[in-house]
Amino acid sequence: MQKIIVHSSGCSAVESTSTLNVFVKDIEELVEEVYGLMKQYSIPFYRVEPHNASCPGPGYPWEDLEYQLFVLTH
């Protein structure tokens, strides 16, 4: 099953084409983009993952994003 990987806006280490890559932006826009991909590719919210420990980084409000996706999908 595919994953959606979330990157910081300046990340240049975007991986292969086997994952779907999105870049952080305004939270509402990001939620819309990720949710659109989830629907398009039938990806559950728990397959949406941060790239790594420093991308998008410890300062990113990951819980907010997860919560909004969770609410949209339930």
Ligand SMILES: [Zn+2]
């Ligand atoms: Zn990254």
